[in-house]
Amino acid sequence: MQDLTDSILELIRLASTDLPPDVEAALQRSVEQEEPGSAARGALETILKNVELSRQRSTPICQDTGTPIFSVRLPENASVLGPPGTRKLHQQIETAVAEATRRSYLRPNSVNSLTEKNTGNNLGDSHFPTVHFEEVDGEALTIELLLKGGGCENVGAQYSLPDNALGAGRDLAGVRKAVLDAVYRAQGQGCSPGILGVAIGGDRGSGYLASKEVLNQKLEDANPDAKLAELETRLTSEANQLGIGPMGFGGKTTVLGTKITGLHRLPASYFVTISYMCWAYRRKKMIVTGENISYD
Numbered sequence: 001m002q003d004l005t006d007s008i009l010e011l012i013r014l015a016s017t018d019l020p021p022d023v024e025a026a027l028q029r030s031v032e033q034e035e036p037g038s039a040a041r042g043a044l045e046t047i048l049k050n051v052e053l054s055r056q057r058s059t060p061i062c063q064d065t066g067t068p069i070f071s072v073r074l075p076e077n078a079s080v081l082g083p084p085g086t087r088k089l090h091q092q093i094e095t096a097v098a099e100a101t102r103r104s105y106l107r108p109n110s111v112n113s114l115t116e117k118n119t120g121n122n123l124g125d126s127h128f129p130t131v132h133f134e135e136v137d138g139e140a141l142t143i144e145l146l147l148k149g150g151g152c153e154n155v156g157a158q159y160s161l162p163d164n165a166l167g168a169g170r171d172l173a174g175v176r177k178a179v180l181d182a183v184y185r186a187q188g189q190g191c192s193p194g195i196l197g198v199a200i201g202g203d204r205g206s207g208y209l210a211s212k213e214v215l216n217q218k219l220e221d222a223n224p225d226a227k228l229a230e231l232e233t234r235l236t237s238e239a240n241q242l243g244i245g246p247m248g249f250g251g252k253t254t255v256l257g258t259k260i261t262g263l264h265r266l267p268a269s270y271f272v273t274i275s276y277m278c279w280a281y282r283r284k285k286m287i288v289t290g291e292n293i294s295y296d
Contacts, residue, residue, distance in 0.1 A: 064107070152277055156274055199263055203266070225262070232257075235258045
């Protein structure tokens, strides 16, 4: 495996400064749904201007450049150690993150929770950046990057069903109630319009991990499970009927999309985990096949 540091740096730059086409298209459609002259429409128009300027100037889309979450899928015969004399893949990622911070593609965000000291380079002793490795079939190495803003992370939620206060049981009807409750409680905080990543089942930890991983999908990607696909559409539609709107100003655009995944669980537990993503839905994928590198 070649040294990928420079390529990972470009992955970070693209993720931070260029909104994915499917997200931008969803925002464009949303503008037309809002009333002319309304605060909701004005907010969306400002967002889209910001997106274009960020792309032109290669500057971060949002001042909160988020927690870098890397999902690395390695071909079964590849090694994270790399060839002799090179840095390990994890070290290459960290080097790229530090350089991206130096170049202001990322803001220095890594703060020690005990000392309150900022490292200044977005590196921490543990889990900053967050990097997940998985071995997969095939010959391609894939690195997916999600930049998860702090504001939208604050309005994520996890429910343990049944929930008597919501009248939510251990079924998809209960999942629906929990997700809509999370959106209602957010009330535009976390920079709506948002995108919902939902995990049904698992334990508390795996639920949050899966609810973020599902956000690496494109908005138009179809859920292979017909029941979950139907629930995704229904949740997006019903969330947009809550009247919360962009930035909580009211209007018809509270959520741009919903992505749901199901996990196996213990009989004793039934968790519903919601990771809320802000309109600055920064994700990018890097695919390495032999010497060829592409971005999506």
